[in-house]
Amino acid sequence: MIRLAAALVLIGCVPAAQVLLDPTGPSAIRFTFFGTPCLLAGIGFYVLARLR
Amino acid sequence: MGEALGPLFVPKPQFHLLWILGLAAAAGAIGIALYALIRGRLSARLGLAGLGVLPGFVLLIADLDMLDRSKELRFCGSCHEPMAPLVASLQEVNGSLASIHYQSGAIKGDTACYTCHSGYGLLGDVAAKRAGLSHMWHELRGSYEYPLAMKGPFDIDACLDCHRHAPKFRAVAFHTDPETQARLVARELSCTGTCHPSAHPAESLNGSGTRKR
Numbered sequence: 001m002i003r004l005a006a007a008l009v010l011i012g013c014v015p016a017a018q019v020l021l022d023p024t025g026p027s028a029i030r031f032t033f034f035g036t037p038c039l040l041a042g043i044g045f046y047v048l049a050r051l052r
Numbered sequence: 053m054g055e056a057l058g059p060l061f062v063p064k065p066q067f068h069l070l071w072i073l074g075l076a077a078a079a080g081a082i083g084i085a086l087y088a089l090i091r092g093r094l095s096a097r098l099g100l101a102g103l104g105v106l107p108g109f110v111l112l113i114a115d116l117d118m119l120d121r122s123k124e125l126r127f128c129g130s131c132h133e134p135m136a137p138l139v140a141s142l143q144e145v146n147g148s149l150a151s152i153h154y155q156s157g158a159i160k161g162d163t164a165c166y167t168c169h170s171g172y173g174l175l176g177d178v179a180a181k182r183a184g185l186s187h188m189w190h191e192l193r194g195s196y197e198y199p200l201a202m203k204g205p206f207d208i209d210a211c212l213d214c215h216r217h218a219p220k221f222r223a224v225a226f227h228t229d230p231e232t233q234a235r236l237v238a239r240e241l242s243c244t245g246t247c248h249p250s251a252h253p254a255e256s257l258n259g260s261g262t263r264k265r
Contacts, residue, residue: 002099006088009081009107016114017078020071023121024130029188031114039111042085046103050096 001049008042011035063162074113081106122184123166131187133259134196139165141256149244149251158214168251171207199257205239206251 015035019027055062084102088094094102121127129139142154142164150168153159159167170180190196215221226232226247235241244251 002088002094002103003092005103006085006094009103010085010089012107013078013082013085013110016110017075017082019114019118020074020078023118023124023127025127025135025188025191026130028118028122028127029192031118032185032188033192035114036111039107043104043107046099050099 001045001052005042005045005049008038008045010042012038012040012042068117070113071117074110074117077106077109077113081110119181122181123163125162125164128165131191133194133261134187134191134200136260137256137258138200138252141253146253147249148253148256149249151253152249168210171209176207176209196259198259199254200259201257206242206244208236208239208243211243 012035015027015031016039019031019035081102084094084098084106088099088103125139125142128135138150141148142150145151145155150164153168154161154164166180169183170176221227232241236243
């Protein structure tokens with residue numbers, strides 16, 4: 001589960017860094033609809049892994 | 053574009069501490085996540101930092117930064133299919149209301165779209181951000197319908213926010229006519245496209261045609 005959380009955080013951080021570096025419509029779309037759910041799920045899976 | 057005219061016409065570069073912190077946090081989270089992927093385990097402290105605190109911080113900063121910078125004209129114009137023709141039409145003299153404001157410097161050039169398309173006060177900002185989310189959804193799905201049209205009547209408070217204080221505006225008899233005011237307040241009448249020119253030229257509302265419809 002740690003690996004899953006790490007993968008999701010990794011995938012989510014890329015569009016986040018992209019929107020910080022180059023805030024355009026397409027990068028904002030990627031971050032909002034792809035990066036944000038990935039980051040939230042990554043954090044969620046990490047918390048779940050710690051609780052187990 | 054402004055560089056050729058001299059330093060007075062070049063906007064000052066802006067550095068935000070939070071922006072730099074956000075990028076540093078993203079780099080840290082990526083590093084720790086890569087380490088966790090390869091090793092398959094993490095110490096509690098490193099895990100908390102790399103898969104909890106840092107990603108949460110990145111999420112917060114990227115969202116705040118995006119909300120702030122989505123006010124910029126460059127941001128609106130970057131969705132080429134629907135918005136690029138509208139932004140281009142601002143930058144040419146075509147007699148549209150948006151062009152008149154932009155060309156005369158009556159609105160801040162960097163945030164021209166946001167200035168007129170966000171209503172008055174905090175609730176206006178919230179409504180503009182909600183509309184922005186809907187724009188992103190349409191752009192993602194390619195579901196914009198042309199010619200572009202506003203969902204409801206244009207919020208004339210965006211005009212009045214600047215103009216109601218101006219003596220030149222107050223001196224116009226039509227603006228102080230009670231019947232006209234009642235119709236404007238009831239949103240039966242708008243400023244643009246009636247007494248004043250259309251906000252944007254009709255041809256700029258048809259998209260750039262880069263995406264097949």
